[in-house]
Amino acid sequence: MDFFRIYADRCHHGKEEDILFRELVKKPLSTEERNVLAELVDEHVQGRALVHAIYEANLTVARCENPASTETLLPLLRRLIEVLPGAH
DSSP states (O other), X not given: OHIIIIIIIIIIHHHIIIIIIHHHTTSOOOHHHHHHHHHHHHHHXXXXXXXXXXXXXXXXXXXXXXXXXXXXXXXXXXXXXXXXXXXX
């Protein structure tokens, strides 16, 4: 989870959002290009929410606070596999 939280979210996605996406919106993009950019931004938002949910569920499982937390964690991990390029 540290890899996703620190590298993917902060470094990689952070640079895309703070540099690439910010500059792209200033460009004269076609409707199709703007749609692709919007999809990329949305994927970042969804990915960050998913990583956060996995992180929180994992903490709950690790603390043994709720035995049912594993039932929450496993579907989130499966979803992460689905959204990772080339993971399936």
